[in-house]
Amino acid sequence: MPAETLTPERILEATEEVLRRYGPAKATVVDVARALGVSHGSVYRHFGSKAALREAVTDRWLDQSHAELSAVAATEGPAGPRLHAWLAALFASKRRKAGDDPELFATYMVLAGENSTTVDRHVETMIGQLSGIVTEGVDRGEFAPCDAPSTARAIWDATGRFHDPGYAAEWSTPGIDAAFEAVCELVLRGLRP
Amino acid sequence: MPAETLTPERILEATEEVLRRYGPAKATVVDVARALGVSHGSVYRHFGSKAALREAVTDRWLDQSHAELSAVAATEGPAGPRLHAWLAALFASKRRKAGDDPELFATYMVLAGENSTTVDRHVETMIGQLSGIVTEGVDRGEFAPCDAPSTARAIWDATGRFHDPGYAAEWSTPGIDAAFEAVCELVLRGLRP
The missing domain is CATH 1.10.10.60 (Homeodomain-like)
Known part of the structure; x- marks a missing residue:
């Protein structure tokens, strides 16, 4: 061609x-x-x-889920359910990538290891979206006043088991959905005023 | 001999x-x-x-920090500071093992991969200690009523970045202590009634 x-x-x-x-x-x-x-x-x-x-x-590859997650972050209404939906969409997207094509997923794990700057930029984008939701939750009086970027990073860190590819092997184990919900609930409770 | x-x-x-x-x-x-x-x-x-x-x-190897952590879990007084102290002691212990002798740490990572039942038992012991602290916090009225074992597991999962050996490379990066404190604060706030 x-x-x-x-x-x-x-x-x-x-x-x-x-x-x-x-x-x-x-x-x-x-x-x-x-x-x-x-x-x-x-x-x-x-x-x-x-x-x-x-x-x-x-x-x-890393950007493929950004658009979908941006759409969730930009929805109207209460910030709490939106934060939960965003974390669930992130988990679902990672789980789909890992489960649908494990070999390609393993390949991208190798590439991610070679391109840590790219990965860091991706993580910053994700935390930026979280930070936007946190800010709106604070503005709406749903969440306690806080430093939104550092709270967003704490939410990212606290939910790592459900988006960090190092945990991919656990994403198909029984109980993982209950574990996800329990961490989400703890995090959402932690944001209350 | x-x-x-x-x-x-x-x-x-x-x-x-x-x-x-x-x-x-x-x-x-x-x-x-x-x-x-x-x-x-x-x-x-x-x-x-x-x-x-x-x-x-x-x-x-996995048991080496159990005694120290048991002692923290068994101290008197409010459950919130005790939970924080327990998580800090766990992080310090893992960080010490990874930092003092990285080659031996890598060796034990291989052995842990071969002995997942042993690792699971170790994790259950850790979550059992957490669960005891959560129960006391609930009894003292410091924490909201909850299912202590599943809340303990959620705390374990949410703090994985600070005890899961897969993250060892991050434990010496700047900002890791602030990240640890931010996650602890979020978790402790999440336990409030």
């Missing part, structure tokens, strides 16, 4: 497919170019290095 | 030393026997198999 139709998004899709097929240790830019039927030079015009390409595909 | 002085504790000490020296993949019962100057039959008289020996040494 002609190089002019080569968009960054198409390259990233092909990269994911190549990573899935060869694994993170073996996948190369040449494999990606071959999958697209273009020269590796064409790929390098969009992503200057193999590292840049791997970072971009990691970023895309 | 004569076999009659061979106690389980001495075998476990030697096992830890052998694990430290050879790593979990290579350490054998013969190495342990050689370190003690006894036959491997003498070791097998106390621990029936290599797996049993590895399980016992894992158990010993």
Whole structure:
């Protein structure tokens, strides 16, 4: 296919497919170019290095749940149920990724380990969304006055078992939903005035 | 040294030393026997198999902080500060183990992966101590009435970042103490009536 139709998004899709097929240790830019039927030079015009390409595909993977979560964060109404819905949507999204395609999930765990800056930026985005919900809860008098960003980080930390990929093996065990609800309840109670 | 002085504790000490020296993949019962100057039959008289020996040494390692934590759990006075002190003592103990001897810590991470039943039992002991503090807090009217065991598990889960060895790399980062205090505060607020 002609190089002019080569968009960054198409390259990233092909990269994911190549990573899935060869694994993170073996996948190369040449494999990606071959999958697209273009020269590796064409790929390098969009992503200057193999590292840049791997970072971009990691970023895309992490971003996949952002839009859905932003929509939950932006809903109207009381902040408490919204916070619960946001945490449940995050857990569901991570669990889906881990359960639907465990090999690809393991691949992205390797890539995440290589791209800690990208992961940190993703976490900051997540905590920013939480912070917005906390601020609204305080403004509405539902939550006690607090420093919203640091409270948001505490909520992120306290719910790690339900979004940190290191716990993925536990996400299909019996009792995990009850455990999630118990932590959510404790956190929501902790926010009360 | 004569076999009659061979106690389980001495075998476990030697096992830890052998694990430290050879790593979990290579350490054998013969190495342990050689370190003690006894036959491997003498070791097998106390621990029936290599797996049993590895399980016992894992158990010993996990138990090392139990006594200290039990003492904190058993102190008199308000349950809130006691819960905070218990969580701080747990974090300090894990952090000390990870920081003082990172190689041995990594070795025990491997052993813990092999002995999940032992680890589960350790976690149940920890949650049992937490549950006792929660019950006393409820009895004293400091904490809201609740199902103490499931609340204790929620506290355990919510504070995982500060005791789960998977997070050991974060325990020396700046801001970790503030993060710990923020989660503790959220949890303690969540227990209020």
